[in-house]
Amino acid sequence: MFTRPHDLADAEVAAALIWGWDLDVEDVEHAPLGFGSHHWWVRDAGGTTWFATADDLRTERRHEDEPLAAPFARLRAALATAAALSEAGLGWVVAPVRAHDGEVVLRVHESYALALHPRVEGETFPWGPFEDDAHRRAVVDRLLELHGVAGCREEVGSDDLLVPLADELRGTIDDPGRRWGAGPFASDAWELVTTHADRVRALLDRHDALVAGADTARFVLTHGEPHRANTVVTQSDGVVLVDWDTVLLGPPERDLWRLVGEEPAVRRTYEERTGTVLEDRLLKAYALGWDLADIATFVRDLRHPHDDDEDARTAWQGLHAAVINHGVDNSIGGDLPSSQPPG
Structure with missing residues (x-):
């Protein structure tokens, strides 16, 4: 924060x-x-x-x-x-x-x-897409190794493929109540949510349809957020990954959706080296789920008491972007929401 x-x-x-x-x-x-x-x-x-x-x-x-x-x-x-x-x-x-x-x-x-x-001593990176193909390939190599680990599963949880706080978000868009006034961004957040309630509801429904029937037999150890900002390039160990609080057993698409969206060749590399065919619907589901998780979290934060500080401003900007700015990522075939900084 x-x-x-x-x-x-x-x-x-x-x-x-x-x-x-x-x-x-x-x-x-x-x-x-x-x-x-x-x-x-x-x-x-x-x-x-x-x-x-x-x-x-x-x-x-x-x-x-x-x-x-x-x-x-x-x-x-x-x-x-x-x-x-x-x-x-x-x-x-x-x-x-x-x-x-x-x-x-x-x-x-x-x-x-x-x-x-x-x-960790090394080169760190801000939020955003990988700018160096070698950097991205090194991260894919790390994920290939991680996904192949058979042990270290004694305590790890499994991804339920649900959007965090989805039920609370559905309740809010179905009945937002009177205009919120708990902080400087509350009123604008209420306006955004009520204006685009149908859109958010449709996105939630689409996500549920995309993850339905996911095969847990495909689950591997996943980092959860292997984006550029969670990497450090060191002299001793090369690329290392930080922020492991999101580790879960899950489908490989959980780690690969953003990388494939940035560079479609990642998909071919992964499939050739593992024999695992990545599923379009799960690549799309994780991209969509990222924005929906942001929407749910930011709505919760902004409808409750908050101050005019950098965290609240980031939440408001992230909420607006996640609701309004949806792009098209043709590399995995379909509409994908824009990505926001990790929450």
Whole structure:
């Protein structure tokens, strides 16, 4: 996230790192990076720099009444799987550092889940399509290796292929109520949702039709968001992948839809090297599901109390783009929604 959490101070992050990881913390500095988790650079007394992330479990619930233990369990399973992959020899998996009790993530207060990662030295990239074919091919190579892993599945969850918060979104567009007034972007969000309710409803229905009957026998270990911003090019290990909180068993299309959309040759490469034929409908479903997840998340955020800060502005811009700007990606044959920065 770009804005500091109002109920999690730097000193509390430092105290949790000292307690959970026996880290001799010298300094913590909030890092306004990305959209989703909160981040801090952490320097210990020996001069080593670490990267800490805190997920607000309240924003990760799949419905308003879901206990916070559920998103915590999902996050823990994903990060534990990443740690297992790294420990099994996949050095390009930037996994969390285990705490002194062996756990990969710890609760802070009731609402946050804290993880610690090593700092990765290398070239980082902003959100957007791959600009270098060699970079993209290196990521495809990583995904081929990941999808071929037979173990490391003891704790990983499976993709249910549903859009997060879809039921809540359907309820909102069916009955948005009076114009929202919980923050500076609430009224405009209400106007956008009510004006385009039929369009959003049709997109939800289309997504459900695309994923119906998906074959779970095709499921492999997937990263979930192997886009350019989640890669670092290092001197020692080449391309490494970060942000493993989205790891799930799922169809290979979960990792490949964006790459195929950017470069159709990725599809041929993957199919030739694996013998697995990628399904058009699932490539389309994941592209559509990305925007629908953004719409659902941003609607939830903007109809509830919020301030005029960078996070809220990003949510409003993302909501408008996801609802209005739908392009056509002929490389996989059909209308695909525009992609927004990760949430």
